[in-house]
Amino acid sequence: MPYQFKIREGIAGRVIGKVEARDADEGRNGQIRYELPIESHFEVDALTGEVSTRMALDYEKQQVHYVVVTAKDNAPDPRIATATMTIAVEDVMDEMPVFSQFSYEVNVPENARGLKIIQVQVSFYNV
Numbered sequence: 325m326p327y328q329f330k331i332r333e334g335i336a337g338r339v340i341g342k343v344e345a346r347d348a349d350e351g352r353n354g355q356i357r358y359e360l361p362i363e364s365h366f367e368v369d370a371l372t373g374e375v376s377t378r379m380a381l382d383y384e385k386q387q388v389h390y391v392v393v394t395a396k397d398n399a400p401d402p403r404i405a406t407a408t409m410t411i412a413v414e415d416v417m418d419e420m421p422v423f424s425q426f427s428y429e430v431n432v433p434e435n436a437r438g439l440k441i442i443q444v445q446v447s448f449y450n451v
């Protein structure tokens with residue numbers, strides 16, 4: 325079963341949703357533990373299935389993350405199920421404005437009152 329979550333960029337340690345696997349077995353064999361890949365940007369609570377961001381995500385780097393969550397029962401010979409989470413990162417206006425040129429040199433004539441000196445172009449990555 326696919327999961328779809330959304331999270332704003334730039335927030336670490338925020339719960340974004342929950343995964344749930346069911347196991348009809350009784351007792352030990354019915355106890356499920358959830359796991360995510362170690363190198364993931366996310367972490368999952370092994371017992372509750374709550375998924376949260378391990379680190380702040382950057383929309384400008386990656387807009388969607390596909391993460392496979394594994395559910396494993398506690399049997400000596402564990403049964404394993406996987407589900408894919410699609411996590412959409414929401415854009416926030418978090419980029420610094422950058423000048424299109426590193427420095428500007430302008431010569432202003434003396435007594436040039438009211439003269440338009442230079443037009444500086446500032447752009448945002450978010451635009």
Ligand SMILES: [Ca+2]
Pocket residue numbers: 333381382383384385418419
């Ligand atoms: Ca960003």
Ligand SMILES: [Ca+2]
Pocket residue numbers: 333383384415416417418419450
């Ligand atoms: Ca942004």
